[in-house]
Amino acid sequence: MSAPALAEQIVRDGPATGPVVLFVLPLFEEANRLRRTVRLAMRALAEREVGSILPDLPGQNESLVPTHEATLSSWRTALADHVAANGRPILIASIRGGALIDDAAVAAHWRFAPVRGASLLKTMMRTRIAGDREAGRDTSMAELEAKAANEAVRLAGNILSPAMIAELREAEPVAIAPCRSVPLGTGEDALPGRPLWLQAEPGEDAGLAAAIADDITTWMTSCANF
Amino acid sequence: MIFEGADTVEATVRAVLRDVLGIDEARVAGFDAQTELFGSLPELDSMAVAGLLTELEDRLGITVDDDEVDGDIFENFGALVRFAQAKALG
The missing domain is CATH 3.40.50.1820 (Alpha/Beta hydrolase fold, catalytic domain)
Incomplete structure (x- = not known):
């Protein structure tokens, strides 16, 4: 196989x-x-x-x-x-x-x-927050990080799991x-x-x-x- | 020396605007402190701001707390340069 x-x-x-x-x-x-x-x-x-x-x-x-x-x-x-x-x-x-x-x-x-993975992650999170704001929702970086630690979140068009986000944060x-x-x-x-x-x-x-x-x-x- | 550092930061801000917004060198070279940014540069939307902040962080070695970012720093080129200089030079 x-x-x-x-x-x-x-x-x-x-x-x-x-x-x-x-x-x-x-x-x-x-x-x-x-x-x-x-x-x-x-x-x-x-x-x-x-x-x-x-x-x-x-x-x-x-x-x-x-x-x-x-x-x-x-x-x-x-x-x-x-x-x-x-x-x-x-x-x-x-x-x-x-x-x-x-x-x-x-x-x-x-x-x-x-x-670095951390730079990619930060831009994607900022993009999500900007999108939320345009849709009339105010999301803080801390709120988004807390949510992303526990469930898959959509960031800049991609749905990322907590495992992917944890790896990205540390990746060099x-x-x-x-x-x-x-x-x-x-x-x-x-x-x-x-x-x-x-x-x-x-x-x-x-x-x-x-x-x-x-x-x-x-x-x-x-x-x-x- | 402080002025030298300030010039370097201004040049970096100019380069980041050019690279993130894809606007040409000559146009960005013409920006002065009064050049209006957000609302006047069609390329600069809220999505572009996300990439712009991260590039400024990486190239200037600074950390930007998103809660301190409001529309004022993107009002004109001078305001953005002052924000970056305050972060990078203390």
């Missing part, structure tokens, strides 16, 4: 053999804001003869698993299942909150703009090696582009996608594990 994670949708691009880049999108609403740009990065990698895959984890995107059944631990396990089922040398490329679940044992890691990108971590920005070792994960207007950034593909390809080439 195959692991449930493997029944979810997987987008593939590029060569079907050789090293493969496994993308881990940002979490929750931020995933929707980055998906198109990551697809462009996968296309750009394919043009550089590098294969890539983008799996849905249970509770994400097209998955039929309700989000309140997901936890960071279940996503980490699902990623490990994908790694175990894939016979190719793998580079995991994670973005933002993807770095909170990406520590499966693979040849190399690459992270872009990693973020795990130290792993070898790993290259790059921020968004204009300096050396930074990728230029728009912080799409912050922006509500749907968009894509072809320049950023090309920069992602270039940086990953260079890192793969320089890394002895491939």
Whole structure:
């Protein structure tokens, strides 16, 4: 019997053999804001003869698993299942909150703009409170935190369980090696582009996608594990 | 030195507005203390405020108690910068 994670949708691009880049999108609403740009990065990698895959984890995107059944631990396990089922040398490329679940044992890691779980959680809680206020309900942060400790709550479009919220509050990108971590920005070792994960207007950034593909390809080439 | 810190905070507030609201560099560079924000910038709705506060916290290393945030700090650019400076520089 195959692991449930493997029944979810997987987008593939590029060569079907050789090293493969496994993308881990940002979490929750931020995933929707980055998906198109990551697809462009996968296309750009394919043009550089590098294969890539983008799996849905249970509770994400097209998955039929309700989000309140997901936890960071279940996503980490699902990623490990994908790694175990894939016979190719793998580079995991994670973005933002993807770095909170990406520590499966693979040849190399690459992270872009990693973020703490507490920051993601705080923005989602603030979004919920703002939505409540627009609907004429005044909810304080303390009230929402107390409620979320005992029951699943809807935060910025996703229903999160108390277990998920407890994990998010503590989650930090795990130290792993070898790993290259790059921020968004204009300096050396930074990728230029728009912080799409912050922006509500749907968009894509072809320049950023090309920069992602270039940086990953260079890192793969320089890394002895491939 | 206090003025240097104040300038850094102002530049950070400008960058956060640019990044969170997706408005272009030239437009945000033109903001002065009197530039009206909430109610005048269509991009700045109450949902955007959620992301904006968290980005300010992360980039300035401050903690914002949500109960102390009212509409006044988003009235104009000057008010938002003063709020951030008070938090970051004490």
